[in-house]
Amino acid sequence: MQERKFVLGIDLGGTFIKGGVADRSGQVLATEKVATQSQKGADFVAKNIADLCKSLLVKTNLNQEQVIGIGIGVPGMIDSINGIVIFSGNLVWENFNLVEGVKKHIDLPIKIANDANVATLGETIFGSGKNYSNTVMLTLGTGVGGGVVIDGKLLEGNKSVGAELGHMVIHSGGEQCSCGRKGCLEAYSSATALIRDTKRAMEQDENSKMWQIGSLDKVDGQTAFKFQAIDETAKKVVDNYISNLAVGITNFANIFRPETIIIGGGISAEGDNLIKPLKALVQKEIFAGAKGPSVNIVSASLGNSAGILGAVALWL
Amino acid sequence: MQERKFVLGIDLGGTFIKGGVADRSGQVLATEKVATQSQKGADFVAKNIADLCKSLLVKTNLNQEQVIGIGIGVPGMIDSINGIVIFSGNLVWENFNLVEGVKKHIDLPIKIANDANVATLGETIFGSGKNYSNTVMLTLGTGVGGGVVIDGKLLEGNKSVGAELGHMVIHSGGEQCSCGRKGCLEAYSSATALIRDTKRAMEQDENSKMWQIGSLDKVDGQTAFKFQAIDETAKKVVDNYISNLAVGITNFANIFRPETIIIGGGISAEGDNLIKPLKALVQKEIFAGAKGPSVNIVSASLGNSAGILGAVALWL
DSSP states (O other): OOOOOOOEEOOOOOOOEEEEEEEEEEOOOEEEEEEEGGGOOOOOOOOOHHHHHHHHHTTTTGGGGGEEEEEEEEEEETTTTTEEEETTTTTTTTEEEEEHHHHOOOOOOEEEEEHHHHHHHHHHHHHTTEEEEESEEEESSSSSSEEEEEEEEOOOGGGOOOOOOOOSSTTOOBBBBSSSSBSHHHHHHHHHHHHHHHHHHHHHHOOOOOGGSGGGGGGGGGHHHTTTOOHHHHHHHHHHHHHHHHHHHHHHHHHOSSEEEEEEGGGGGHHHHHHHHHHHHHHHHHHTGGGSSSOEEEEOOSHHHHHHHHHHHHHO | OOOOOOOEEEEEOEEEEEEEEEEEEOOEEEEEEEOOOGGHHHHHHHHHHHHHHHHHHHHTTTTTEEEEEEEEEEEEEEEEEEEEEEEEETTTEEEEEEEHHTTTTTSSOOEEEEEEHHHHHHHHHHHHTTTOSEEEEEEEEEEEEEEEEEEEOOOOGGGOOOOOGGOSSTTTTTTTTTTBSSSBBBHHHHHHHHHHHHHHHHHHOOOOOOGGGGGGGGOOHHHHHHTTTTTHHHHHHHHHHHHHHHHHHHHHHHHOOEEEEEEEEEGGGTTHHHHHHHHHHHHHTTGGGSSSSOEEEEEOTTTTTTHHHHHTTOOO
């Protein structure tokens, strides 16, 4: 009998399914990507995942007996204990047993978890957090997702549905959030919120150098960061963005006392322009200041691979 | 050799040291209380704790060979792995090795942890949370303390200093908090904050029936609750208090997805007047609403025993 030492990691998205084979050390042997085609129904997508796994095995000359299992990161609310996707807006699924669905087509043990949680696990085991076992990750993208790793294990909570870090109110009664509440961290720290605030600031300052981009519909999450060195209005937008993010991160630092907080998602590409001022603010605001344990803040390092590697890490 | 089946639980406070002997089921055989006398120094207090333990053993006719260990809940920032009180404002200690200090006088294994965390463990194992293994407890007293139990274990974070749940900003830039930040949950949901808001409301409404208590210095955490049925101003204070508390609790529900949230401290004595409206607000605001896992909200049930029983639970 051959030793089982490889894992299939799947990053299931609304548009693409990305998969990879890796060994226990996170060494990726091969990756592949196919269209999700969720409009064809949940069973079709489940078969699609199984086919992708088989194709990866062929590509790497591995057989099923060498595989420990399949890990899948899924966007939405996941019952990871029972392998059920309770609700996914992206995939338009409700109460779909994904583990059973995939198992019909490939006979391997399968684990699933929320995609943001899975990415956190990936960054913690193989990426920026690899020297730590207590981490919080925030993903600043269209929304604000994230996850928490405690003693090397994902915090999944009651029924294992995962932590919803973006939906912590920091400005009670403030900006409307997609979740229905007002003032959530997501409503201030997502790329969507940054774009909203950049547009608002431009509308209020017709002399802002940011108008060099042409028109409001060209604003993206980088606009204010790009112009902050030469434009006071842009600088104010960035300062305000970082200050709100620091409130959220300090909250998580006080609540979880992690060793490190990892910032991922599109906005994290700003690197030191984001991380440096953020660190200074959090260090100033954190409970018990220098008397308490220090918390590090770093950018995510795995980029798009975090999803695949995190799914692999579900089996480690 | 006799079987070790009893635990000594110590609730170390700034004024009193309370201790108890219990068996594994939380059955308390005896309790005792002595003055802390922290002004006599840390070593004196450590001996005081050891003497209290010895006295409890005499009282219950037990010998040391029947004791599993001593658990101690300590107010402040605790390095529970190394047995060190990093910082305690109440006891005026910095970097005191409490485990070593007590061991000099009684030869038993000793574990220490933050008092609010310990109370959470007590309520989870023996009190309102006893049917659950994932809980969050908030203690609404002079400050807002709390703790988190995940899969039956205390969340203690980096260097085991414990979660600081009261210092989560919910109104960025809002009321000044004792920790230095503005807008923390503690600055809205502590008894201190409720008293502040009750006084403010009375000052702005000379016709409030709350003036029946005589003067502003008679206001306590119950005043607004007592008058809310007959006084609009009192009702507004209570509604506002509960609404802010609901923001904080919904945040914790989204972050931790606990099975139940336990409310302790003086304010929790309001019972259903507090819990019922709180539940309704949290149920309305929680992420994914009815699609997500439900979270229960209950009052703490152990009262002052939570500290002793939680310290006992450190050994279970």
